[in-house]
Every structure is written in structure tokens, then in C-alpha cells.
Amino acid sequence: MCYKIALNFEDGVTRFIGCNSGEKVLDAAYRAKINLPMDCSDGVCGTCKCRAESGNYDLGDDYIEDALSADEAEGGLVLTCQMKPTSDCVLSVPTTSLACKTGQQRFAATVATIAPHNDAAIVLELDVDGGGAAPVFLSGQYVNIAVPGSGQSRSYSFSTVPGAGRIGFLIKKIPGGVMSTWLERAEIGERLDITGPLGSFYLREVKRPLLLIAGGTGLAPFLSMLEGLAQDKSGDRIHLIYGVTRDLDLVLVEEIEAYARRLPNFSYSTVVAEEASSHPRKGWVTQHMPAELLNGGDVDVYLCGPPPMVDAVRRHFDETGVKPNSFHYEKFTPNTATGAGA
Numbered sequence: 001m002c003y004k005i006a007l008n009f010e011d012g013v014t015r016f017i018g019c020n021s022g023e024k025v026l027d028a029a030y031r032a033k034i035n036l037p038m039d040c041s042d043g044v045c046g047t048c049k050c051r052a053e054s055g056n057y058d059l060g061d062d063y064i065e066d067a068l069s070a071d072e073a074e075g076g077l078v079l080t081c082q083m084k085p086t087s088d089c090v091l092s093v094p095t096t097s098l099a100c101k102t103g104q105q106r107f108a109a110t111v112a113t114i115a116p117h118n119d120a121a122i123v124l125e126l127d128v129d130g131g132g133a134a135p136v137f138l139s140g141q142y143v144n145i146a147v148p149g150s151g152q153s154r155s156y157s158f159s160t161v162p163g164a165g166r167i168g169f170l171i172k173k174i175p176g177g178v179m180s181t182w183l184e185r186a187e188i189g190e191r192l193d194i195t196g197p198l199g200s201f202y203l204r205e206v207k208r209p210l211l212l213i214a215g216g217t218g219l220a221p222f223l224s225m226l227e228g229l230a231q232d233k234s235g236d237r238i239h240l241i242y243g244v245t246r247d248l249d250l251v252l253v254e255e256i257e258a259y260a261r262r263l264p265n266f267s268y269s270t271v272v273a274e275e276a277s278s279h280p281r282k283g284w285v286t287q288h289m290p291a292e293l294l295n296g297g298d299v300d301v302y303l304c305g306p307p308p309m310v311d312a313v314r315r316h317f318d319e320t321g322v323k324p325n326s327f328h329y330e331k332f333t334p335n336t337a338t339g340a341g342a
């Protein structure tokens, strides 16, 4: 049995390694030429401490309390020199990928489909070069795509589920934008250079109701998460609020509707900001967030969209005094700067 272990570094880089049944994570990482922090490798110094974000594992019984206290273990901390996974796991490593002598993965892909939606967004699907082996990622993460001929790259969140044959993205059409302009004349079969997966915005283990809030093409990572949840036949309570500026920005609603049929406890609402809209829910997403969706704080919130919207929702939580159990967000900051948080 080989388990898939995602190592998320502080600089947003994610590397996946295989860990055999009975093998310690530190040893598996070393085999993959990733030097995770360590000193004693004996459960004594605590240098190899990481946070297990999800998955099942045996902590090991050969470490001392000074290296990992019972409270720390209870809170999800692990020693990679002792821990033996018993399922796929996600670990947060409290240092950069560079410090562990690794870095971003690079791969190439070819354009398979370019489908415009409402003159507002484009669904771009790519075949990954090298026999279709899709890159491994966590639902919610993104890649950087080099825009051919521009010397620039742009970040895009996967809208498809990990392990699907093709990788897909939902891209906002911005008049005159570097990527948007390239997409207008791009042809099927063109090659793209990609780096990633990246980012700490990904779906954690679901333990309580989920509130997903998307702004515009910030819908992309939620399509990936919803497909994963549907494939896992999730019965969890999930609500998606999908807010856009103009009526025509509401794209792929039929796909969301399909999830409402596949996921028994999934519901969604759409919100349109523009004054002239005849949409039944007008204004900002914060105006259409009834208290029951926050479940008295017993809720995990995931928020993705343009920076002003993310900031407005964060302010809203501060003002209402409801503190969700966890709050993860991704800002679609224009150009290179990233903005994920938790």
C-alpha cells in the first residue's frame, strides 16, 4: 500500500510524495529527495514537527513528551520522523520549499478546448503532456500559466477535480488583458508552460457544515471541490453563495444546479450586484448571508474572489461578531501577487 502525502510549504509550494505502509514520512520524503526539517530523527528534538491538516496516521510511540506534547498531538501536530500514515495525508511544513531543497513543479500542456461563456468568462481545458498523467493537486489550489509570447504568467485555480484526465480553468474575460487577449486568438493544440500546484487554499477534511463564497470566476476552485465531494458521495451540509457584478457574469449555473442533484445536502444562491439587474437577490453577498448559514460559528468558510469582495466578507464577519470555526480565503489579486490566508 502506498499513500499519497501532500507536503505544503510556507511559500505556497506543494509537493506530493508516496509513503509506503509502515514507512515514516521523513524517510519517504528523503527518498523523494526532499529534505524535511530534522535533527535527531529519533523523536527527541521536535525539529521535524509539522501539522497534519487531514488524513489518518500512527503517531509512533518512540518519541518523548518534550518533542511532542499530548496537547500538540491532540491539536494535529506530528513528528515526521515518527509518523506512519494509514491513509493519504496533507501536511503543513513550517518552512519554505527552498529550505527543503525542493521547489515548484513544472509541466507542459496543450490546449484542448476554449469555451467562451456569455462574453464574460472562458473555460480553458488542457491535456497534460506526457501521456495524460495529470498533475496531482488539492481541490482549491492553483497554477501559474505562462502566457505565450508575453514573458508574463497568470495564476489560475483548477476548476476540475484532481485525477481527471484533463485539467480545466474558469478565466475571467478582461478586455485588453494579457491572458484574455491571448485566449481570443489561441488555437487548439497550442502548448503552455505551467508551474504548480500552489497555494494553501484547499478543501480540508469536512467535519461540520461548509459555507462556500465565490466572487465571479472565484467559482473555479469550488467547482473542483464540489466535484470531489460529489464523487465521494458526501452527505455534508454545504451552501454556496455565488456573487457577480453583472447578470452576464453568472456562468456555469447549470453545473452548480447539477451538484444540487448529486449532493443531497447541497444548496446554493446567486447574487448580482448591478443596480439595473432584475435578479431576485441584488447587492453584495454579505446582504444575502442569513445567520443560519453561519450556524452560530460552527461552520468552515471558504471564500474566493476579487480582493475587495474578500475584504468585505472578512469585515462582515468582524462586524457581526460571528467567528467561523475556520476561515480560508483566496484573493484573485491581479497579476503575480498571491493572497491566500486562513
Ligand SMILES: Cc1cc2nc3c(=O)[nH]c(=O)nc-3n(C[C@H](O)[C@H](O)[C@H](O)COP(=O)(O)OP(=O)(O)OC[C@H]3O[C@@H](n4cnc5c(N)ncnc54)[C@H](O)[C@@H]3O)c2cc1C
Residues within 6 Å of the ligand: 142, 154, 155, 156, 157, 158, 169, 170, 171, 172, 173, 174, 176, 177, 178, 179, 180, 181, 199, 217, 218, 220, 221, 306, 330, 331, 332, 333, 334, 335, 336, 337, 338, 339
Ligand atoms: C492565486 C490566484 C488564483 C487566481 N485564479 C483565477 C481563476 O481561477 N480565474 C480567473 O479568472 N482569475 C484568476 N486569478 C486572476 C488572474 O491571475 C489574472 O489576474 C486575471 O485573469 C487577469 O489576467 P489578464 O492577463 O487577462 O489581465 P491583465 O493583463 O493582468 O490585466 C489587464 C488590466 O485589467 C485589470 N484587471 C486584472 N484583473 C481584473 C479583474 N478581475 N477585474 C477588473 N480588472 C482587472 C489589471 O489591473 C490591468 O489594468 C487568480 C489570481 C491569483 C493571485
Ligand code: FES
Residues within 6 Å of the ligand: 037, 038, 039, 040, 041, 042, 043, 044, 045, 046, 047, 048, 049, 067, 079, 080, 081, 082
Ligand atoms: S527529527 Fe528530532 S524529533 Fe523528529
